[in-house]
Amino acid sequence: MTPSLDTMRRWRSSKYGAVGVYYGGRGRACPHQPRLGHRWMKEVQRLGWRVLPVYVGSQSPCAVAGLKKTYRIGRHAWRQGAQEGRAAVRRARAVGIRAGSPLYLDMEAYKYRQKKCARTTLTFVRGWDRQVRGKGYVPGFYSSADSGVAHMRAAARAGARDLPSVIWFARWHTRPRLAREPVLRGSAWSSRRRIHQYAGNVKERHGGRTLVIDRNLVHAPVARIR
Template identity: 55%
Template sequence: MDRRKKSGWTVIRWAAGAVAVLAVLVGATMPAMAPSVRAQAPTRAQAAQPAAPAFGPWVEAMPAQAAQAQAQARAQAAGMQPVGMQAAGMQAAGAQAAGAQAVGMQAAGAPAPAYAQAQAQALPALADPRVHGAQVFNGWAFDTCHTPALGTLTAWRSSRYRGIGVYYAGRGRACRHQPRLNRSWTRGAKKRGWRVLPIYVGSQPPCVHSKRKRKVAIRGDGWKLGRREGRDAVSRARALGMKSRSALYLDMEAYDPSRTSCARTTLAYIRGWDREARSHGYFPGFYSSAGAGVRHVEKARRSGVRDLPSAVWFARWRVKPSLKGEPALAHRAWTPHRRVHQYAGDVSEKHGGRRLRVDRNKVDAPVAIIER
């Protein structure tokens, strides 16, 4: 055999060997991913949902260390060790694909994969929302059905409250008529030293407990309705002088997430609303009962579902106010500066000679950024 042919065979052997090594590495990482990918094909509704953008002005992208932790959690759950740096990179990519599939699995009520449960504990906490331009308030707040007069806010400066929850929009509001609430009011509240937590009460879960709220239950495609009402939430907030990077809190009253069809529809609506608010540069928050909606989104978070709220406002009454130790939430979930605890409701208080019926809240979370 001449030197040219011998050289050619050497190149072929080298290439074949490289392909074999690559196949071994891929094979070592794929078994953990393949079962979850094949577990269930996406439904027609899920296939119609656009993929989450990889990055952007207001997308809380997964940092590199989180992707590595996710890959490591998958490997541990599958009973194997990561195979070098290249294998870890492949595992991270596989985890993203499996995480996308987990959306459909969770919506269908299927149990979360073992790796997703491990990853929920392995992933680092989200970034401080202030790095994204959010404005965080740490203190005490009240919310009340009708927006109080600015004179009342002046009188209530004698209390410990410095935050106020305002039901600013949404077809599900109990107090839809808000004659005082306008751009002048939000500016006046800001000048008086108040931080505003905007609350949007949109369509409610089909299995909502309140009979009055069933009149505004989600009908049809939850994702599309969530996107539509998310746009309305942003438009109404802008009209009141709430700037980009403001927090907007979606209010979902207590419901039964154990009812699979209702849970699927409700989660699709929440995700659609979050996606839309975030795409316009706003910080999507979520208010609900700790044992219902908050437990539901926490379960989705553990399953790797995307487009979830960036802050949670959980209602658990008749307990001491605390942002830590909530049984419905993992210790590091929605931290830092991403939690509000509503610890009492429908109580009467009087400050500076003005009386209101309010709900009481302890806050460490983003609020509205009001124009000057």
């Protein structure tokens, strides 16, 4: 659930400067977020927060988490990815996120070494990316380092087109680092287009308010709020 503006104000006393916002998608855990809208976006920006917009759409057919299998990609992966890419842009515009902003597609861990599943998932991601990029936004991609991110790296090596422009990789229980991620060695996605999620489900209290958060190191584009 999106925190209240008062909580966001109080948390300015923390060391953090950016907030991830699950702004849309049929697979997000909290589909009803009454606080989240254009006003909320403008106010958190005014408070000094940078916003990372996350879209949790359809998930891989070989997703690891059982709950995510409810939202699996269907038979027409490219068409579905394109439709959800357009939906991601419409929703972004509705909450005041301008063109030129990144939109991060959340694809939870999946068994990417299963070839049929990998093809379906990659086709969906490419369709989503093409639509988002074509509408003037920057397609980003969030997943675990050893599943979705490894898959995108393999696709890049194979010469696939319409891949994400920014990578947000989850590798917990390690030091925060952008340049030394083993899966991203070499030229794939410069360290200026990466986010490292290095811890998750951490309870913290700032300004008298407690939240459960994921910790991230960010060197990547953030939302432009109109």
